[in-house]
Amino acid sequence: MAEGLYTKRFDGRTFEECRPMTAKVGVVPSADGSASFETGDTKAIAVVRGPRTLHPQHMQNPRTGILRVSYGMMPFSVWDRIRPGPSRRSEEIGKVSEWALSSVVDLSGFPNTVVDVFIQIPKADAGTRVAGLNAAAMALAHAGLPMKEMLSAIAAGKADKTLLVDVDKAEEDFHDGEGATDIPLAITSRSKEIALLQLDGKISPEELTTSIEMAKKACDDILKVQMEALKNAGVQNG
Amino acid sequence: MAEKTRQIVIPGETICTGNEFLPGDGAYRDKTDIVANRYGIANVFEKHVKVTPVTGAYYPRRGNTMIATIVDITFNGWLLDFGGAGNAFLPVSEVSRYVNKNEMKEFLDFGESVIVKVWDVKARGVDASMKMRGFGKIEGGMILTVGPNKVPRIIGREGSMVKMIKDATGCNVTVGQNGKVWVSGNDTGMEVATKKIIEFITENATIAGLTAKVENFIKDMGLKNNKPEIIAENTDEDKATEEVEN
Numbered sequence: 001m002a003e004g005l006y007t008k009r010f011d012g013r014t015f016e017e018c019r020p021m022t023a024k025v026g027v028v029p030s031a032d033g034s035a036s037f038e039t040g041d042t043k044a045i046a047v048v049r050g051p052r053t054l055h056p057q058h059m060q061n062p063r064t065g066i067l068r069v070s071y072g073m074m075p076f077s078v079w080d081r082i083r084p085g086p087s088r089r090s091e092e093i094g095k096v097s098e099w100a101l102s103s104v105v106d107l108s109g110f111p112n113t114v115v116d117v118f119i120q121i122p123k124a125d126a127g128t129r130v131a132g133l134n135a136a137a138m139a140l141a142h143a144g145l146p147m148k149e150m151l152s153a154i155a156a157g158k159a160d161k162t163l164l165v166d167v168d169k170a171e172e173d174f175h176d177g178e179g180a181t182d183i184p185l186a187i188t189s190r191s192k193e194i195a196l197l198q199l200d201g202k203i204s205p206e207e208l209t210t211s212i213e214m215a216k217k218a219c220d221d222i223l224k225v226q227m228e229a230l231k232n233a234g235v236q237n238g
Numbered sequence: 239m240a241e242k243t244r245q246i247v248i249p250g251e252t253i254c255t256g257n258e259f260l261p262g263d264g265a266y267r268d269k270t271d272i273v274a275n276r277y278g279i280a281n282v283f284e285k286h287v288k289v290t291p292v293t294g295a296y297y298p299r300r301g302n303t304m305i306a307t308i309v310d311i312t313f314n315g316w317l318l319d320f321g322g323a324g325n326a327f328l329p330v331s332e333v334s335r336y337v338n339k340n341e342m343k344e345f346l347d348f349g350e351s352v353i354v355k356v357w358d359v360k361a362r363g364v365d366a367s368m369k370m371r372g373f374g375k376i377e378g379g380m381i382l383t384v385g386p387n388k389v390p391r392i393i394g395r396e397g398s399m400v401k402m403i404k405d406a407t408g409c410n411v412t413v414g415q416n417g418k419v420w421v422s423g424n425d426t427g428m429e430v431a432t433k434k435i436i437e438f439i440t441e442n443a444t445i446a447g448l449t450a451k452v453e454n455f456i457k458d459m460g461l462k463n464n465k466p467e468i469i470a471e472n473t474d475e476d477k478a479t480e481e482v483e484n
Contacts, residue, residue, distance in 0.1 A: 230248045
């Protein structure tokens, strides 16, 4: 795919290639489950606490436990300081992450309880919500909660006419030609269903289908990293 | 044909394939595959597949010993906080002596701690009992929180670790599966020493050959030396009675 203005990636990757990834489980000892996930210069830490009784009581659901996800970027995670505390953007990302994770986690065995997931971004270079989801899925598994399957997420995208995966900040800000398109996607590990799909920018239906296929391939690589991290942590504990 | 394999599995991973396998705790069937729905160790025992979680919060099981705190008093029992999802219920009928329902506070008050047995785990709650010997209200001593995942290391193989701590310090140590340990002894110094040993175990829980390390740690504290000397001072008669008691 060498036509258009973006023919070679800034960091020399191929267009189907993710940034180097590292994953770790059990990074926060006091939590019930925790994990960190790093791709390139983006890092996410996820902490799971619960299941525990939900207060205020009127929010309790007697049929099932509920999942509550909060997302936040640390003030020093980007070049110009981010004002700490909740913002419109962080509330939205927390909510979409919650919906994505709800499709794999099964809390019907814990009525009237809540499972809290806290995602923090200490280092951001685009793709923070998908890094957060990767870390959160590992942290939920690490917390020993029932899950139908795992979840892996990736930001597919387009710079000018070129389709690519794992968009970094420089590519997200690509202004020439058709500009940049950013498509965060979350794919479940077993049934390969889409748990999250957002789209920011312009893209044709054909290109979108191709992007999703590319993202699914990339998610297989991410799943391998997640699995390895979980299995290694298990060896230590056993 | 009893086959048994152990492997670490993650949610959504196929453990084995075949219609003859039966999914148990932590597993489900997807067509012919048996799939894990928890992160943990998969056990395949005679076609029965289950996954035991190795990390995470405490989930009570029937027969567990818990150290819990009274958080509410109802008309026919107490609600206990055991550090997991929800509360356990201890009915008045499951305590070792008669309690007047108007004076339940006199027997167990808010904030007091008890050692209880998990009597039943139902879909909507946990029932506790403290009728048996060794269970009851906690008076004196101190309660340490170690986390449910460290409990097997503190107990040791067939209780060897707990026995070692008890022998070294002379303190009474009760381990609750919910990750709490009650230490009580006649001597506060010894209680503190026990606390230090238990903290050492939790800090080094992932290290292989922990028993030997703890033995050395106890020796370094100068505790192990006391015990054999006392026994050596005993006459043969005392020793004999001790053995009978055991």
